[in-house]
Amino acid sequence: MTWKLVGENVTRVEDDRLLRGLGRYTDDLCPEALHVAMVRSPHAHARIVDIDIERVLDVDGVLAVYTYEDLPGPLAEPLPLLIPHPALTHGRTQYALAKDEVNYVGEAVAMVVAIDRYIAEDAAFRISVSYDPLPPVVGIDHARKAEHLVHDDVPGNVAARMEQSTGDAESAIAGAPHKLTLDLEIERSAATPLEGRATLAEWDTGSGRMRVWTSTQTSTGVRAAIAAKLQLDLANVDVITPDVGGGFGVKIMHPWPEDLLVPFVARALGKPVKFIEDRREHFISSAHERGQVQHVEVGFDDDGRILGLSVRFWHDNGAYTPYGIIVPIITSTQLLGPYKPGAYSVVFESLYTNTVVVTPYRGAGRPQGVYAMERTMDAIASYLGRDRTEVRAVNFIQPDELPYDHGLLFQDGRPLIYDSGDYPACLQKLKKLVGWDEFETFREQARSQGRRVGIGLACYVEGTGVGPYEGGHVQVETSGKVKVATGLTSQGQGHQTVFAQIVADELGVRFEDVEVTTGDTRRFPYAVGTFASRAAVMSGSAIAFAARAVRTKALRIAADALEASSDDLEIVDGIVRVKGTPDATIALGTVAVLSNPLRYAFDKASESATQFVVGDPDKPPVAEGDEPGLEGKGYYSPVRSTFASGMHAVIVETDPDTAEIKILRYCVVHDCGHVVNPLIVEGQIHGGVAQGVAGALYERMSYDEHGQLLNASxxxxxxxxxxxxPSKIEIDHLQTPSPLNPLGIKGAGEAGVIPSTAVFAAAIEDAEGIGITSMPISPSELFELRRRNTEASSPGRRAT
Amino acid sequence: MKPAPFAYLRPECLQDALEAYADHADDAKILAGGQSLIPLLSMRLAAPTMLIDINRLTELSYVHTDASGVRFGALTRHAQIEHDKRANRAQPLLRKALRSVAHPTIRNRGTTVGSIVHADAAAEMPAVLRLLEGSVTLRSHEGSREVGAEDLFVGPLETSLAAGEIATEIFMPALPAGAGVAFEEISRRRGDYALCGAAAIVQTDPGGAVTSVKTGYLSVSETPLVLDLSDAFDDGELSQTNLTGAGELASAAVQPETDIHATADYRRQLAGVLTKQVIEQAHNHASARTIGGSQ
Incomplete structure (x- = not known):
């Protein structure tokens, strides 16, 4: 057997280029392009009275100014509502440039096109917009009170109300021996990739072709949107994703106004045009996430087994719902984690506020769900005086119960059925890794030195690899080099490395000979995008199928050439050989030559495929049903998502005087099925944990009551x-393969961030002995919490 | 995030800079390290019509140390002072505080004089200048004058510099024998502006008794705040009781404000905690210097 690359720590082929500064991002392309700058609303809620562009028209270097009035046809309609849902009864989307009303600070009102960004900004500052301010709705409490409405025609500010249940949770809680109620909050944060949004468009007047380079997580999605909104034939639009400086979800949202306006302007002016978002714009006009208020009622028995769980939550979706209600649907379903409550009911309302839109950010609603569930588990353990791991263990779905059907619908519209996992084993690994059973000894030692320490854990299950599909194309060139393309995009994950590992193994070629292209609609026009930890599962599987098809064809052609049975052949390092007969070989490149019957020889190698050299003169050169070329396509479209899982534990120390929160240890046990590349998976975990620490202890969107974002830098x-x-993140893996795909893999991109808010809340609560019900938490907030706690008993959690 | 248009001058000598500044004092800004000015321009929070870049005035880049103290010029970068051994033997508080100024890359470019005349009460070096009772030399095309630290800071981001004056040099007095210094700050992220910071200078007599305790603060007042806490140590002892008393005095004396990062009460608490820490450390420093005979 050949050396298997899948499962090995193959170092990333991307790094050398990126670390040397040789990456090419959208802003690096076409330096001669015109620049646009947007005039953005300074008000959270206002009617537009007048837009005066007079003072701009004589600015040197300004080519054009656009307002809503200038938008033609479909571009003048509201932007798409990407994922409609029956529960989203009052979905609203914004216009590419605001029409009559603005609903958040940062909403695009007008656009200037100039020879560079400096002049475009100068001109944007000279555009005078008069507004008639309206009362803003900021925060979930105000949205619920609905004293003012974000959209006149949306009563109660409720975009969607959705309810799901299995069993009769209310009766189960009523009949349970013990009951608890929790009120929880989680604040807004955002993806904030280092590279903001960026779009460059070039219109070829002669051929009527639009070519767009954009920093997106879905080039096919942007392409379809441009074709529809600019009334172009899809075939005449190419969208290419160059290097992307991070996405983390914000770039799966599309089309952003600029994604459409830039190609529109490029066509109108017949010149290349780019929009390069700056940091302040990113804070006030690209998506946020996380903000929720949650109310949990739970009934349980003496062992902590949950008999009934009823959750109500309110989700802040910002001013519009372009991405539907995916985030709260994920919260409401993934909240269950590895547990099987006797009965479960969940109701959420997705609410409008006069703030930036909320669309998925790494984790996409899961951190909130895990927070609700894990805070509940900790509350039960505390109430019963039991170890927190025991309470979790009695609620686990057991390995022999998998696949496990929760009886709910997941975000992909498919049943919520976990495919595989081993939660008890995962917990055992975590307890061992962090030294759960020895912690009390450590706590006593620390206490004797006047130190305050605490430990927390949190468990999650993550639906990954959602459909509908991805595809892959594998082609062997006559040089033996293998070109691979898949339509989804890359933002630094290491797809080029991982997909090449898969192809090298499946086809039997050298890793170095495989080159992978992602996110270029010229190379692969059918794709969905990179989100929901789906690239390895979806494109990885599709590429494996494509490579297998190529292998089958290669063996067929080689069998003819070597006069052997294809069953007796193997491919090693790009050479097809007869097993056990070292001399009977043919290079894959030569097989590629033979696969393509030629009239013209263009080099020595190709002579062997010309018409007087090969082929049965009585048969067509390309057999019926066959195709020229050594290439193959594959698509992977799973019946439903595959569910990865994991558990985190953290040990923190809180300073008795300054309330500073220090991370002493951070431990992760992770199960993403078969691991294609442990180095890359661990890198994903590290990055995820970093963003988890951020969301738990540092980041928030500080809106004031007027809807001004106070920390937009x-x-x-x-x-x-x-x-x-943490300088060290301790990781252990568990591998329960997925039965749903050919490689047995599950997604790993988001895992690291999912349980962090929950695990920090648990550890800080454990250190302090004060209920933690609102996250993130800063030292100042912990200090104030301590003060309030000395006056009253723990808020937020009470026995009923 | 692109600045509004401005004219740009890069004089080759101080005299040219002073003359240009005299001509455009109302709408020109001096560009030295640019670590505060450039972000303000990029965010269009400031839109001067002219920048006078003094980076060619290399005669203003120096660190001179003698028995009286340390002098450095308008073009001296934070990092130069931080890594200057003689300067830090003469006044060890410089390095102790400079290490908390932002990040190394910012210290490589930012100038200490620029930071001080930017007069942000959340910055380290204005507080150090006040605590050490240093002074600043101001030059205009008409002449030069010396201003003591207590007269320099007149309001938030506001100094007593007159129109057309450039701060060309700062003097930080040497640390007297028997004295010790310390600096501590607490920030959300390493290198951020502090939620609260404190510096101390503790003077002991040859017998080791505490004779004077002064502390300086950042981020808890509109202008850099200095407290004389000597009365809390009137028995000359550095006891826990006295430290606690000093901390309480500091908590009561600071005037912090609530912002998105911390409440005023939390900053007050930090002022008390840090006061105790820096006084104790400064006292230890004084003792070590007495025994060791140097730093």
Whole structure:
């Protein structure tokens, strides 16, 4: 057997280029392009009275100014509502440029096109917009009270109300020996990739072709939107994703106004045009996530077994619902984690506020769900005086109960059925890794030194690899080089490495000979996108199928050439050989030559495929049903998602005087099925944990009551530095393969961030002995919480 | 995030800079390290019509140390002072505080004089200048004058510099024998502006008794705040009781405000905690210097 690359720590082929500064991002392309700058609303809620562009028209270097009035045809309609849902009864989306009303600070009102961004900004500042301010709705409490409405025609500010249940949770709670109620809050944060949004468009007047380079997580989605909104034939639109400086979800949202306006302007002016978002714009006009208020009622028995669980939550979706209600649906379903409550009911309302839109950010609603569930588990353990791991263990779905059907509908519209997992084994590994049973000894030692320490754990199950499908194309060139394309995009995950590992193994070629292209609609026009931890599962599987098809064809052609049975052949390092007969070989490149009957020889190698050299003169050169070329396509479309899982534990120390929160240890046990590349999976975990630490202890969107974002810069939005993230993250893996795909893999992209808010709340609560019900938490908030706690008993949690 | 248009001058000598500044004092800004000014321009929070770049005035880049103290010029970068051994033997508080100024890359470019005349009460070096009772030399095309630290800071981001004056030099007095210093701050992320920071200078007599305790603060007042806490140590002892008393005095004396990062009460608490820490550390420093005979 050949050396297997899948499962090995193959170092990333991307890194050399990116670390040397040789990456090419959208802003690096076409330096001569015109720039656009947007005029953005300074008001959270206002009617537009007048837009005066007079003072701009004589600015040197300004080519054009656009307002809503200038938008033609479909571009003048509201932007698409990407994922409609029956429960989303009052979905609303914004216009590419605001029409009559603005609903958040940062909403695009007008657009300037100039020879560079400096002049475009100068001109944007000279555009005078008069507004008639309306009362803003900021925060979930105000949205619920509905004293003012974000949209006049949306009563109660309720975009959607959705209810799901299995069993009769209310009766189960009523009949349970013990009951608890929790009120919980979680604040807004955002993906904040280092590279903001960026779009470059070039219109070829002669051929009527639009070519767009954009920093997106879905080039096919952007392409379809541009074709529809600009009334172009899809075939005449190419969308290419160059290097992307991070996405983390915000770039799966599309089309952003600029995604459409930039190609529109490029066509109108006949010149290349780009929009490069700046940092402040990103904070006030790209999506946020996380903000929820939750109310949990739970009934349980003496062992802590949950008999009934009823959850109500309110989700802040911002001013519009372009991405539907995916985030709260995920919260409401993934909240269940590895547990099987006797009965479960969940109701959520997705509410409008005069703030930036909320669309998926790494974790996509799961951190909130895990927070609700894990806070509940901790509350039960505390109430019963039991170990927190025991309470979890009695509620686990057992390995022999898998696949497990929760009786709910998941975000992909498919039943919520877990395919595989082993939660008890995962917990055992975590307890061992963190030294759960020895912690009390450590706590006593620390206490004797006047130190305060605490431990927390949190468990999650993550639906990954959602459909509908992805595809892959594998082609062997006559040089023996293998070109691979898949339609989804890359933002630094290491797809080029991982997909090449899969192809190298499946086809039997050298890793170095495989080159992978992602996110280029010219190379692969059918795709969905990179989100929901789906790239390895979806494109990985599709590419494996494509490679297998190529292998089958290669063996067929080689069998003819070598006069052997294809069953007796193997492919090793790009050479097809007869097993046990070392001399009977043919290179894959030569097989590629033979696969393509030629009239013209263009080099020595190709002579062997020309018409007087090969082929049975009585048969067509390309047999019926066959195709020229050594290439193959594959698609993977699973019946439903595959469910990865994991558990985190953290040990924190809280300073008795300054309330600073220090991370002493962070431990992760992770199960994403078969691991294609442990190095990359661990890198994903590290990055996820860093974002988890950020969301739990540092980052939030500080809106004031007027809807002004007070911390729209990296000075005040506290993305942690490397100095704030644990220098060591201890990781152990469990591998329960997925039965749903050919590689037995599950997604790993989001896992690291999912349980962090829950696990920090648990550890800080354990250190302090004060209920933690609102996250993130800063030292100042912990200090104030301590003060309030000395006056009253723990808020938020009470026995009923 | 692109600045509004501005004219740009890069004079080759101080005299040219002073003359240009005299001509455009109302709408020009001096560009030295640019670590505060450039972000303000990029965010269009400031839109001067002219920048006078003094980075060619290399004669203003120096660290001079003698028995009286340390002098450095308008073009001296934070990192130069931080890594200057003589300067830090003469006044060890410089390095102790400079290490908390933002991040190394910012210290490589930012100038200490620029930071001080930016007069942000959340910055380290204005507080150090006040605590050490240093002074600043101001030059204009008409002449030069010396201003003591207590007269320099007149309001938030506001100094007593007159129109057309450039701060060309700062003097930080040397640490007297028998004295010790310390600096601590607490920030959300390493290198951020502090939620609260404190510096202390503790003077002991040859017998080891505490004779004077002064502390300086950042981020808890509109202008850099200095407290004389000597009365809390009137028995000359550095006892826990006295430290606690000093901490309480500091908590009561600071005037912090609530913002999105911390409440005023929390900052007050930090002022008390840090006061105790820096006084104790400064006292230890004084003792070590007395025994060791140097730093």
């Amino acid at each position: 990296f000075m005040d939005f506290l993305m942690p530095y490397v100095t704030e993230v």
